[in-house]
Amino acid sequence: MxxxxxxxxxxxxxxxxxxxxxxxxxxxxxxxxxxxxxxxxxxxxxxxxxxxxxxxxxxxxxxxxxxxxxxxxxxxxxxxxxxxxxxxxxxxxPGPSLKSAVLSRNKALQRARFAAAGIGQPEFLVAERLADARDWAAERMPVVVKPLSSAGSAGVELVADPAAYDEAVERRGGEGKLLVERAVTGPEYSWEALVREGKVWCANLTAKETTGPPYFVETAHRTVAEVDGEARDRVAELGAAVLDAMGMDTGIVHLEFRLTPGGPAVMEVAVRTPGDRLMDLLGMAYGIDWYETVIRMALGRELPPPPTALCRTASYLPSAHPGTVAEVQGLAEVLAHPAVVEAEVNVAPGDAVAPLRSSAGRVGQVLLKASDAKTLEAALDEVRGTLRVTTR
Ligand SMILES: Nc1ncnc2c1ncn2[C@@H]1O[C@H](COP(=O)(O)OP(=O)(O)OP(=O)(O)O)[C@@H](O)[C@H]1O
Ligand SMILES: [Mg+2]
Missing domain, CATH: 3.40.50.20 (Rossmann fold)
Incomplete structure (x- = not known):
């Protein structure tokens, strides 16, 4: 055994x-x-x-x-x-390699590695204290400030102008080392890949939706995302370049990037299970269990032929206005929707909802599945319109 x-x-x-x-x-x-x-x-x-x-x-x-x-x-x-x-x-x-793991844990190390490898990414500066990067940031506004090793958008914020930067210094001056980056624009995606001995066995593209600035909290994911042929080639090149730059060996890779007018710009990369139920979305979309595949690769077991996408899936991660929850509406209707696989709201009347600053502040999750992108989009619209968490 x-x-x-x-x-x-x-x-x-x-x-x-x-x-x-x-x-x-x-x-x-x-x-x-x-x-x-x-x-x-x-x-x-x-x-x-x-x-x-x-x-x-x-x-x-x-x-x-x-x-x-x-x-x-x-x-x-x-x-x-x-x-x-x-x-x-x-x-x-089998494992991702020590180099991949070290880079996964530190966004500033990633930036240095990808700069050396010529991979597209925002201009960046590692500030020992936020105040140290003031002049650098002033020439590149708006900028994004973020911790080196965090997740769920915690501590990530857009700083729009020098006055806001001074306010951020006031608030976050004591945090120590932070990454300051030029804010780049363009639709955001993630690329999930199962990799064995440096070679991609199966890769997927997911379209990411966030609240946008200033806190960029993830609100929906749609997979299998479609992009045009040109962008598809850029994404494949980016994935290969990132794996190579990390010295990726075996395991799962979760790469986040924006497609900017100048080409893909990496947001971050990690060699671990992606969050927001993406593994479940991928499992439904490809008809294989991604958790099991990760274990198979870790144990050096044989893999079946790589799968192709069977359908489209999405997760919707609702939020609510800050306040006290007055009512949760529409959950039963959402659960009855033919495209909805799972739906849950994790707040109840009387609970406090804080302002949405990170993934932890969202109030539920809905998983959807449909035969094609159009049906999925219609279902997402309906779910958004039906499920409501009202606060006072
Ligand atoms: N330089 C940048 N330009 C534009 N947007 C950015 C930039 N850096 C981060 N963002 C936005 O902020 C989000 C969170 O940033 P990042 O992925 O680095 O932090 P995180 O805490 O690891 O997030 P998560 O765990 O939710 O993926 C990104 O997905 C992106 O929407
Ligand atoms: Mg991220």
Whole structure:
């Protein structure tokens, strides 16, 4: 029986557990104490992690690897990437490569690597303190300010002019190192690729919708996205160049970029499970389980022939005005819609809704599936019009 070490599970990583069960592997997971209890009956062994830092995950993963002697290791989310890559490297197991993992964890390192590789991206400056980049930013307004290692758009903001920059310095001066970038424009996409020994086995393009400036919180994803032939070629070239620049070996890659008038500009890249239920959207669209495929690759198992898209899927991530929730309307109607696969609202009357500043502030999720892009778009419109969370 093969043995899999899964680092991190949380809630949204549960499909990895189900896939491991289906594949008949012995499953050892690393989780925090808070999450471990709920996994007790689902996995063979748990090593408890003492914190949430890269260091804590690696400490626990190393300990687990010693006893589990795994045949494969999978990182669930961003904080688990480095620990998994280190373990894979130590044991000679398939993995993204140490270089890919280090770059995945740090957007400023990505920028430096991609600049050297000639890959399209916004002009950038790493500021030890936000105030240090004031003059640089003043010549390039608007700019985007962001942490080096975060996710869910937390701490990402557009700064439109020098006065706003001074205000941001006032507010965020104590945050330490930040990345300041020229704000580029153009529709945004993500590229999800399953990669084995540096070669793309299956890649997909997803159209990303956000709230836009200043906080760019993701509100919808549509996959399989269509772009014209010219753009399709640019995307394929970009994907190949990014994999090469990262020294990507084996695993899943989630690349985000904008198609600017001057060509694709990378927003960021990560070698871990994409969020916002994208894995489920991809599973429905391609008729293969992407979690299971990630595990198969980690264990060095054979893969079926690469799939082609069967249908279109989307996720809609509703938000609400800040205030106290008065009413949730339309959920039953949305659930009854033929294109809706799943819908949930995670606030109830009386709950407080804070201003939308990151992914964590959204109030639910709806997954949709349709035979073609037009039907999917109509369904998305209906869902948006029907599902309402009103606040006072
Ligand atoms: N230089 C830029 N120009 C224009 N838009 C940008 C720029 N940098 C970031 N953004 C916008 O902000 C969003 C979040 O930025 P980024 O992906 O770097 O942060 P994140 O916290 O990792 O986000 P997430 O985890 O939600 O993908 C991007 O998806 C994009 O819409
Ligand atoms: Mg991002």
């Amino acid at each position: 093969q043995r899999l070490l899964l680092i991190g599970v949380g809630l949204t990583g549960r499909p990895y557990v189900a896939a491991a069960r289906r594949l008949g592997v012995r499953l050892h997971v690393v989780e925090t104490e808070a999450n471990a209890a709920a996994l007790a009956d689902l996995v063979d062994e748990i090593t408890v992690c003492r914190g949430m830092s890269d260091e804590a995950w690696y400490e626990a993963a190393s300990d687990a690897a010693r006893t589990a002697r795994p045949d494969g290791v999978v990182a669930f989310s961003e904080p688990h990437v480095l620990a998994a890559a280190l373990v894979a490297d130590e044991l000679g197991l």
